[in-house]
Amino acid sequence: MDIFVDVILGIIVVGAFGALSYAIKIVSVSGLLAGLVVGLTVWLFGGWSWFVLILLFHLSAAFFTKFKYKRKAKAGLAQEKGGAREWPNVMANGGFPAICAALEGLVVFLSLPGEIFLFGFIGAVATMCADTIATEVGLLSKQTPRLITHLGEKVEPGTSGGVTILGELGALIGTVIIGGGGWLLSSFGVQFTNSGTNFGVFLLIIAIVSGMLGCLVDSIIGATIQxxxxxxxxxxxxxKAKHCGEKSIYQRGIAFFENNMVNFVAATIGGVIAMGLFLIII
Ligand SMILES: [Zn+2]
Incomplete structure (x- = not known):
């Protein structure tokens, strides 16, 4: 595609989804700006097919955050501000995928094969989609969560590192949404890289494995160093270091290591796992 047309189309499509997300309060102003940076980077350097995958995550995250929001809010477990995401949240989820897209753009520019960055991207997005749906669905579980590092120990719903069967099922659905989206697009002949390879069902398999492992890492970090x-x-x-408008009392973990950092690290690890799987399997 002509580069000029691609840029204009990217601005229109990414901008439209950004405006819609802001209008239905999925993102705050800062979240919108960060989302535009991530979305445009992915569109321009990865391509529209990469953007579709991260859009699938964005829309699923929004849907499951709003899903039974009132019930979660009543229990004091819902995302703040109606679930509108701020910039640190957007960058935690989209930072590593955007880096992968930028690296893809660079290797294409240098006429090198860029397939490995596609898998870094997919592993990170699958991890974040898994983690977000696991959290939002898990909060609705009737089962008391158990700490991932000591499965015998029951914890309050919403506790970092707490897992439920419903939440893990949600995680699996999250990975299938991303990997399945990739598989579906490739079955229509869409190519994600310039190499001419159609990865087909491998996109689904690697998304499931890396996304579930990345999500597991997220829970373990949440239970230990967060x-x-x-x-x-x-x-x-x-x-949160601040709750009910007052400074809260330190309990465990590294005080400054908060949820968004946990997510960024987990997304990166999910991406690296997917890149490793690509090197081993493909
Ligand atoms: Zn409080």
Missing amino acids: GIFKCSVCGKITE
Whole structure:
């Protein structure tokens, strides 16, 4: 495609989804700006097919965040501000995928094969889609969550590192949405890289394996090194250094290592796992 047309089309499509996301309060102003940076980077350097995959994540995350929001809000477990995501959240989820897309653009420019970055991208997006759906669906579970590092230990819903069967099923659905989207597109002949290879069902398989492992890493980091606090007002265990407008009391983990950093690290690890799988299998 003509580069000029591609840029104009990217601005229109990414801009339209950004405006829609802002209008239905999926993102705040800062989240919108970060989303435009991520979306345009992915579109321009990866291509429209890459953008479709990250859009699938974005829309699924929005759907499951809003899903039974009132019930989650009543239990004090919902995302703040109606679920509108701020820029740190967007960059935690989209940062590594955007880097992979940029690297893809670079290797294409240098006429080198860029397939490995496609898998880095897919592994990271699958991990974030898995983690987001696992969290949002898991909060609705009637089963008491158990700590991933000590499965005998029951924890309160919403606790970092807490897992439920429903949540893990949600994670699996998240990986299938991303990998299945890739598989479907490739079955229509869409190519994600300039190499001419059609990866077909491997996109699905690698998304499932890397996404589930990345999501597992996310839970383990959440249960171990993520900073956990106790609210000095309402007494809730929280991952926020501030709760109910007051500074919360340190409980465990590394105090500054908060949820968005956990997500960024987990997404990166999910991406690296997918790149490793690509090197081994393909
Ligand atoms: Zn509180």
